[in-house]
Amino acid sequence: xxxxxxxxxxxxxxxxxxxxxxxxxxxxxxxxxxxxxxxxxxxxxxxxxxxxxxxxxxxxxxxxxxxxxxxxxxxxxxxxxxxxxxxxxxxxxxxxxxxxxxxxxxxxxxxxxxxxxxxxxxxxxxxxxxxxxxxxxxxxxxxxxxxxxxxxxxxxxxxxxxxxxxxxxxxxxxxxxxxxxxxxxxxxxxxxxxxxxxxxxxxxxxxxxxxxxxxxxxxxxxx
DNA sequence: ATGACGATTTACT
DNA sequence: GTAAATCGTCATA
Numbered sequence: 081x082x083x084x085x086x087x088x089x090x091x092x093x094x095x096x097x098x099x100x101x102x103x104x105x106x107x108x109x110x111x112x113x114x115x116x117x118x119x120x121x122x123x124x125x126x127x128x129x130x131x132x133x134x135x136x137x138x139x140x141x142x143x144x145x146x147x148x149x150x151x152x153x154x155x156x157x158x159x160x161x162x163x164x165x166x167x168x169x170x171x172x173x174x175x176x177x178x179x180x181x182x183x184x185x186x187x188x189x190x191x192x193x194x195x196x197x198x199x200x201x202x203x204x205x206x207x208x209x210x211x212x213x214x215x216x217x218x219x220x221x222x223x224x225x226x227x228x229x230x231x232x233x234x235x236x237x238x239x240x241x242x243x244x245x246x247x248x249x250x251x252x253x254x255x256x257x258x259x260x261x262x263x264x265x266x267x268x269x270x271x272x273x274x275x276x277x278x279x280x281x282x283x284x285x286x287x288x289x290x291x292x293x294x295x296x297x298x299x300x301x302x303x
Numbered sequence: 304a305t306g307a308c309g310a311t312t313t314a315c316t
Numbered sequence: 317g318t319a320a321a322t323c324g325t326c327a328t329a
């Protein structure tokens with residue numbers, strides 16, 4: 081076998097909400113042109129549900145050259161260009177022809193941090209700024225339109241490695257509304273974002289979903 | 304052919 | 317907190 085830890089097709093063949101949760105704690109691995117490993121633990125994801133989802137690029141069945149990769153088989157990458165300067169990466173899921181995908185919003189850097197700093201253009205950038213945002217992580221791992229439609233199950237340069245089970249406690253998972261989709265109507269507030277509570281690499285914290293800060297809760301007398 | 308708009312980031316007040 | 321950067325994409329004409 082090529083690599084026992086690599087996520088197989090079956091890992092990706094799920095609905096977007098399931099895969100978004102399943103990806104938390106797994107490792108995104110990028111092999112650079114010089115063969116170096118750049119990798120980080122996925123700590124923040126968002127699910128996009130395709131045709132019914134007003135915030136999805138495939139809303140209402142929209143199918144164009146840009147979002148074509150969303151309709152590919154599970155395990156494909158969907159990388160899109162936005163705001164005239166940024167790339168964002170999704171992991172395509174569900175089955176071929178069904179446009180569901182999971183946006184990777186933040187990683188905790190684990191391997192090749194110096195190469196990431198180089199890619200980000202700042203040799204002294206703190207770890208916590210390296211991959212905390214969908215466009216930041218793409219820049220850090222040198223992911224752009226060339227990786228669009230790449231098959232993460234077969235690629236030798238970009239793939240997911242599975243961590244051991246129970247790498248993090250279930251209570252560490254925060255579920256909250258997605259960010260940057262203010263005009264998506266009913267879909268704006270749906271709980272389709274997941275991240276690891278307390279992880280300093282999260283791009284945007286949701287205080288409301290996290291609940292009261294334990295440090296600010298006054299001790300209560302036992303009865 | 305044209306115009307409005309980003310699944311964001313950064314710098315600045 | 318607010319605003320600028322910057323251009324591919326898509327809907328409309």
